[in-house]
Amino acid sequence: MIVIEHIKKGFADKTVIADVSATFETGKCNLIIGASGSGKTVLMKCLVGLLEPDAGNIIYDGTNFTQLDADHKKIMRRKIGMLFQGSALFDSMTVESNVMFPLDMFTNQTKAEKQKRVDEVLDRVNLGEAHKKFPAELSGGMKKRVGIARAIVLNPQFLFCDEPNSGLDPQTSLVIDKLIKEITTEFNITTVVNTHDMNSVMEIGDKIIYMYQGNKEWEGSNAEIIFSKNERLNNFIFASEFLKDAKDMRMLEVKGKIQNDRDMDKLLNS
Amino acid sequence: MNIFSRLGEFLLMIKGMFTKPEHWRMYWKELMHQCVELGIGSLGIVSIISVFIGAVSTLQTAYQFVSPIIPRSVIAQIVRDSVILEFAPTITCIVLAGVVGSKISSELGNMRVSEQIDALEIMGINTKAYLILPKIIAALITIPLLVIIAMTLGIWGGRMIGDLTGILPHEIYDRGLWDSFVPYNVTFSLTKAYTFAFIITAIPAYFGYNVRGGALEIGRASTTAVVTSCIMILLADYILAAILL
Numbered sequence: 001m002i003v004i005e006h007i008k009k010g011f012a013d014k015t016v017i018a019d020v021s022a023t024f025e026t027g028k029c030n031l032i033i034g035a036s037g038s039g040k041t042v043l044m045k046c047l048v049g050l051l052e053p054d055a056g057n058i059i060y061d062g063t064n065f066t067q068l069d070a071d072h073k074k075i076m077r078r079k080i081g082m083l084f085q086g087s088a089l090f091d092s093m094t095v096e097s098n099v100m101f102p103l104d105m106f107t108n109q110t111k112a113e114k115q116k117r118v119d120e121v122l123d124r125v126n127l128g129e130a131h132k133k134f135p136a137e138l139s140g141g142m143k144k145r146v147g148i149a150r151a152i153v154l155n156p157q158f159l160f161c162d163e164p165n166s167g168l169d170p171q172t173s174l175v176i177d178k179l180i181k182e183i184t185t186e187f188n189i190t191t192v193v194n195t196h197d198m199n200s201v202m203e204i205g206d207k208i209i210y211m212y213q214g215n216k217e218w219e220g221s222n223a224e225i226i227f228s229k230n231e232r233l234n235n236f237i238f239a240s241e242f243l244k245d246a247k248d249m250r251m252l253e254v255k256g257k258i259q260n261d262r263d264m265d266k267l268l269n270s
Numbered sequence: 271m272n273i274f275s276r277l278g279e280f281l282l283m284i285k286g287m288f289t290k291p292e293h294w295r296m297y298w299k300e301l302m303h304q305c306v307e308l309g310i311g312s313l314g315i316v317s318i319i320s321v322f323i324g325a326v327s328t329l330q331t332a333y334q335f336v337s338p339i340i341p342r343s344v345i346a347q348i349v350r351d352s353v354i355l356e357f358a359p360t361i362t363c364i365v366l367a368g369v370v371g372s373k374i375s376s377e378l379g380n381m382r383v384s385e386q387i388d389a390l391e392i393m394g395i396n397t398k399a400y401l402i403l404p405k406i407i408a409a410l411i412t413i414p415l416l417v418i419i420a421m422t423l424g425i426w427g428g429r430m431i432g433d434l435t436g437i438l439p440h441e442i443y444d445r446g447l448w449d450s451f452v453p454y455n456v457t458f459s460l461t462k463a464y465t466f467a468f469i470i471t472a473i474p475a476y477f478g479y480n481v482r483g484g485a486l487e488i489g490r491a492s493t494t495a496v497v498t499s500c501i502m503i504l505l506a507d508y509i510l511a512a513i514l515l
Contacts, residue, residue, distance in 0.1 A: 048392055049391075049392075050388055050391060050392070073394075074394040074396070075394065076394075077391075077392055077393065077394035078393070078394045080392060081392075082389065082392045084385045084388065084389060085385070086384055086385055088384060088385040088386050088388065088389040089386075090386055091380075091384075091386075101393075102393055104293065104295075104296055105292050105293050105296050105393065105395060106292065106293065106393075106394070160392075
């Protein structure tokens with residue numbers, strides 16, 4: 001579990017995160033959503049230690065990350081896996097070498113043991129055939145899957161995904177979402193996903209935090225988001241007419257006004 | 271950002287490189303990789319430049335010595351000292367500042383922009399130690415060796431052109447090479463090589479590592495790194511000459 005308390009962060013005289021507190025639960029997909037410039041990427045960078053918050057605490061399973069010295073932070077980071085927006089794969093290395101890199105750096109396993117682990121995680125992300133390919137030879141979705149494989153190869157307790165669906169088609173996005181969800185449940189890890197993909201919100205959002213201008217505007221689950229009366233959240237999530245209609249339909253369905261196709265026809269004709 | 275902030279940031283970067291490696295074998299592997307990249311990768315250009323510098327020095331020195339009272343072996347002495355003292359270390363390192371400097375700067379800049387450095391940081395790796403230190407050590411190992419090769423090839427280039435053009439037969443050239451030879455000149459030249467090796471790796475590494483933005487900024491950082499390295503080489507060249515000669 002990750003607890004953040006009164007996180008503040010600014011650059012020069014601009015406040016990016018005003019005061020955010022939240023809890024990210026273990027075994028769940030915790031989503032941070034918000035418009036561009038709402039502070040979600042900065043919040044995630046603070047969480048993983050790439051940026052130092054100006055104030056507040058970040059507590060990983062009872063350990064206050066913000067108060068650790070550099071050496072202890074380095075040790076703590078080995079429990080963290082991260083999938084970057086652009087995948088951040090090492091260009092000069094093959095898929096296999098990319099995934100093996102954390103094992104080479106942090107374990108004293110034999111070559112055979114490392115190879116076995118790499119095979120396992122690449123099979124887990126359905127990339128059993130891509131061992132010898134270079135990142136430049138992969139599609140966007142495959143790169144993301146290699147990124148996930150590299151992030152989980154050391155069995156992390158915390159997984160961070162920065163915009164995992166950016167640049168992917170809807171179908172591939174769903175595959176990535178499903179994979180993140182499965183890994184979270186299977187390994188019982190705390191997953192934090194930074195996204196503004198509405199499919200992700202609805203598919204994997206066990207817990208959702210909506211950021212607005214550096215503040216936490218709303219908190220809930222994907223089941224609750226449909227009934228939210230928060231205007232800013234509704235304007236963000238259900239931005240298009242199509243999505244607004246979809247929300248109305250879903251609400252009517254939940255309220256029992258639409259029970260079968262005949263009811264739907266009646267409603268549409270009225 | 272003013273010059274003092276940059277200097278402070280540069281010194282902090284250097285300080286940040288000295289931590290215990292996460293895995294010695296991986297650092298060794300990276301060091302060997304960099305030795306091949308920087309050393310073997312630059313051997314071709316260094317060889318070509320050195321041979322031509324030696325050849326041109328011989329031709330131009332011979333062209334200026336028309337007096338019959340000056341022995342022709344003096345040409346070889348002048349070529350030897352010019353090559354050892356200045357051409358081999360300074361010209362070679364200025365060329366390497368362009369070749370190696372832009373490579374280091376753009377490589378690190380690209381890693382920064384594509385979040386590869388962040389990915390390494392997240393893993394708990396000291397990126398300054400893993401990405402920059404092996405490059406500097408590799409340069410400190412290979413660049414003095416390249417300078418020695420440049421000296422040898424420069425002097426040989428002069429000898430070859432003297433023979434080919436008939437300006438200076440190799441028997442006279444060889445005699446001139448050993449006349450009033452000062453071994454300290456080689457020591458001085460290698461001192462310069464070590465200093466320049468540090469400059470042409472540390473400065474581009476600083477500019478590349480601290481790139482913010484995109485492709486345009488990577489290009490700008492490379493240019494700034496090469497220009498700054500060249501200026502620093504010339505400045506260091508003067509200071510070392512003033513102190514050590």
